[in-house]
Amino acid sequence: MSTPDPRPVVTDLARPFGELRSEAGPYFGDFGGRFLPEALVPALDELRETYEKAVLDPEFIAELQRLAREYTGRPSLLSEAPRFSQLAGGARILLKREDLNHTGSHKINNVLGQVLLTKRMGKSRVIAETGAGQHGVATATAAALFGLDCTIYMGEEDTERQALNVARMRLLGADVIAVTQGSRTLKDAINEAFRDWVANVETTHYLLGTVAGPHPFPVMVRDFHRIIGEEARAQTLDLVGRLPDVVVACVGGGSNAMGIFHAFLDDVDPLVRLVGCEAGGEGISSGLHSATIGGGTPGVLHGSHSFVMQDEDGQTIASHSISAGLDYPSVGPEHAWLADIGRAEYRAVDDGPAMEAFALLSMTEGIMPAIESAHALAGALELGRELGEDAVILVSLSGRGDKDVDTASRWFGLVGEDSGRADLEALRARARSTSDSTASTSEKNGKETR
Amino acid sequence: MTALDTHRLRAADALDVARAENRAALIGYLPVGYPDLAGSIEAARVLIDHGADMIELGLPYSDPVMDGPVIQKAASAALRGGVRTRHVLEAVEALSGRGAAILVMSYWNPVLAYGPNAFARDLAAAGGAGVITPDLIPDEGADWIAASEEHGVDRVFLVAPSSPPDRLAHVVSHTRGFVYAASTMGVTGTRASVSAATEGLVARTREAGAENVCVGLGVSNGEQASQVGAYADGVIVGSAFVRALLDHEGDAPAARTALATVTDDLRAGVERSRTRQ
Numbered sequence A: 001m002s003t004p005d006p007r008p009v010v011t012d013l014a015r016p017f018g019e020l021r022s023e024a025g026p027y028f029g030d031f032g033g034r035f036l037p038e039a040l041v042p043a044l045d046e047l048r049e050t051y052e053k054a055v056l057d058p059e060f061i062a063e064l065q066r067l068a069r070e071y072t073g074r075p076s077l078l079s080e081a082p083r084f085s086q087l088a089g090g091a092r093i094l095l096k097r098e099d100l101n102h103t104g105s106h107k108i109n110n111v112l113g114q115v116l117l118t119k120r121m122g123k124s125r126v127i128a129e130t131g132a133g134q135h136g137v138a139t140a141t142a143a144a145l146f147g148l149d150c151t152i153y154m155g156e157e158d159t160e161r162q163a164l165n166v167a168r169m170r171l172l173g174a175d176v177i178a179v180t181q182g183s184r185t186l187k188d189a190i191n192e193a194f195r196d197w198v199a200n201v202e203t204t205h206y207l208l209g210t211v212a213g214p215h216p217f218p219v220m221v222r223d224f225h226r227i228i229g230e231e232a233r234a235q236t237l238d239l240v241g242r243l244p245d246v247v248v249a250c251v252g253g254g255s256n257a258m259g260i261f262h263a264f265l266d267d268v269d270p271l272v273r274l275v276g277c278e279a280g281g282e283g284i285s286s287g288l289h290s291a292t293i294g295g296g297t298p299g300v301l302h303g304s305h306s307f308v309m310q311d312e313d314g315q316t317i318a319s320h321s322i323s324a325g326l327d328y329p330s331v332g333p334e335h336a337w338l339a340d341i342g343r344a345e346y347r348a349v350d351d352g353p354a355m356e357a358f359a360l361l362s363m364t365e366g367i368m369p370a371i372e373s374a375h376a377l378a379g380a381l382e383l384g385r386e387l388g389e390d391a392v393i394l395v396s397l398s399g400r401g402d403k404d405v406d407t408a409s410r411w412f413g414l415v416g417e418d419s420g421r422a423d424l425e426a427l428r429a430r431a432r433s434t435s436d437s438t439a440s441t442s443e444k445n446g447k448e449t450r
Numbered sequence B: 001m002t003a004l005d006t007h008r009l010r011a012a013d014a015l016d017v018a019r020a021e022n023r024a025a026l027i028g029y030l031p032v033g034y035p036d037l038a039g040s041i042e043a044a045r046v047l048i049d050h051g052a053d054m055i056e057l058g059l060p061y062s063d064p065v066m067d068g069p070v071i072q073k074a075a076s077a078a079l080r081g082g083v084r085t086r087h088v089l090e091a092v093e094a095l096s097g098r099g100a101a102i103l104v105m106s107y108w109n110p111v112l113a114y115g116p117n118a119f120a121r122d123l124a125a126a127g128g129a130g131v132i133t134p135d136l137i138p139d140e141g142a143d144w145i146a147a148s149e150e151h152g153v154d155r156v157f158l159v160a161p162s163s164p165p166d167r168l169a170h171v172v173s174h175t176r177g178f179v180y181a182a183s184t185m186g187v188t189g190t191r192a193s194v195s196a197a198t199e200g201l202v203a204r205t206r207e208a209g210a211e212n213v214c215v216g217l218g219v220s221n222g223e224q225a226s227q228v229g230a231y232a233d234g235v236i237v238g239s240a241f242v243r244a245l246l247d248h249e250g251d252a253p254a255a256r257t258a259l260a261t262v263t264d265d266l267r268a269g270v271e272r273s274r275t276r277q
Helices: A038-054 A057-074 A083-087 A107-120 A134-146 A156-161 A164-169 A184-199 A217-240 A256-264 A331-342 A349-366 A371-387 A402-411 A424-432 A438-445 B013-018 B037-048 B069-080 B085-095 B109-112 B116-125 B143-153 B163-172 B199-208 B222-229 B239-247 B251-270
Strands: A078-079 A092-097 A125-130 A148-156 A173-181 A204-206 A247-252 A273-283 A297-301 A302-308 A344-350 A391-398 B026-033 B053-058 B101-104 B130-132 B154-156 B179-182 B212-216 B233-236
Touching: A038 A107, A038 A184, A038 A297, A038 A344, A038 B163, A057 A107, A078 A217, A078 B154, A083 A092, A083 A349, A092 A217, A092 A273, A092 B199, A107 A125, A107 A134, A107 A217, A107 A256, A125 A134, A125 A184, A134 A148, A134 A164, A148 A156, A156 A164, A156 A173, A164 A173, A164 A402, A173 A184, A184 A204, A204 A217, A217 A256, A217 A331, A217 A391, A247 A256, A247 A371, A256 A273, A256 A391, A256 B154, A273 A371, A297 B109, A302 A331, A331 A344, A344 A371, A344 B130, A349 A371, A349 A402, A349 A424, A371 A391, B013 B026, B013 B053, B013 B101, B013 B154, B026 B037, B026 B069, B026 B212, B026 B239, B037 B085, B037 B239, B053 B085, B069 B239, B085 B101, B085 B109, B085 B116, B101 B163, B109 B116, B116 B130, B116 B143, B130 B143, B143 B154, B163 B199, B179 B199, B199 B239, B222 B233, B222 B251, B233 B239, B233 B251, B239 B251
Parallel strands: A092 A391, A125 A148, A125 A204, A148 A173, A247 A273, A247 A391, A273 A344, B026 B053, B026 B233, B053 B101, B101 B130, B130 B154, B179 B212, B212 B233
Antiparallel strands: A078 A092, A297 A302
């Protein structure tokens, strides 16, 4: 099904867009900006200038395209999920397979772009934060490829629940520093990375992994991920002959979601709905969640004005999620703006439904998603039931689930004496109730993906 | 001018007092709420009694990206102990009128959550001089500039060794009270020596139009205070005081003695700062 795609894998990153897609920061409505120490202003200015020059430089674009093709393995596939779709009221679910990228998630798209900028700025070291380890692994990988020194900051709690990715980063030659401050998760890793950056900014680029932080990060990181939506939009048109009804993605900081949403921002007539699935954790009412847009208020964290989980004094409230990659108490400012103007909707998906979707996709399609992406899949199941049979739902499958086997095994009681929190047998029965509809699906599809 | 303003010391007043005595001013930082609210107020009184010209009361924040391990530790303990923004204003009120100018050092989000205008108003009413905002640059500070202007409170922005001339000019033009020059590219904490480049930064900041420039980050003893005080209008010390408190946790009299010793040493340092050979 994968014949070579003649289209360019990265379109010109300079922005010839209109309407919503033309937003280029530093502000998105009331959100965004640069709320950080004066000491870092020159570094942010240098980064912005380097970036703006690079995207107009055909050599830079050609190099990024070559890496996307030959290293990442782009374009990534669009896979129909016929058996999983039967669990979604029969709506057609299409998966944008960022899990098939080198290093196993969408994160590599942004990392390769920023590593090329690091070289252009003459810096020899990159630092990054990581939650689930996906961004850390991608950064360590690109640092190895380009011979850069690399330090990854990871909350101590995350180093425990994502031990496999810690080993991967070390094997790739990176230093991994377990952050023991604060809530010992992603937000504290970002604090520590900023502290490192201030002290070492002459030689070091902070390779921020999401569409948050001070300008130009939200715009730049989004632009490096725009390829996800551009490919998926064209692939969906090829496969089903029309645009999807809904595009669904998980949202922590929101990089894969911005990447896939962006191509559809101006598709408003007929409307392509954009749905971001935040991590509901144990449920918003429990207070133990990471649903920043659903349960936060406007504030400043990590350099931008956005939604923040905070108390009435502006102190950050620790977020919770079974997914380390979504466990973050703020969100990219462009998402805050899209929520504010009503162009995108944000829903909370709790740990339970996300883990169900994790198992169900594995058992119906033989594709094991990252727990982060499983939040989007759970959202797709819900939307499918709401929209019915004719709906086409495009899901950003942002990463693969190998790193999550340990967490899932504990959740479903597959290891040790503990019976776990959910019954895998019941989910197996549901998965078996779907039919192998290969024949009927290919009739229905009529043609191949590309 | 309200009646209150007549005895409310501003940062420039405190710097003028030191200048008249041909020395640099001593500025001490302490986080409110460590070891507890009363203990932090008591600690600040020790600093004032032993010659600090200005006090920076730290508003503890959950995500202090400009602070090193020492101040982080005390600030998280204060937050765990339940310190609130209103306690910081109570501390300002308790400490004003004792001969030192009282400033608040706060990351931006707590001020934003309180409401910039309300914060400036309540700070002035409590007798506070102004606010130091380590993660707010003037470019993002329109609301704060308006609020601080309206209520007559100093707004202290920072410059760093990395700041080019255009940024220095920009920061200086929006600052009231003094410009906070960070001696190093890094976070708060004691350091073995203060970079020789700091003198250059202070000179460039003056060239950009600053009347008052105080130096912070890394100064921890009298010798360093004396060196820095030779060219800066004020010397800002934080971690050395907080260290003294942390080292004597649970023993208030010992903590007071340690603070007094550190303050005496620093005060002697700024007093000889202009008479060095």
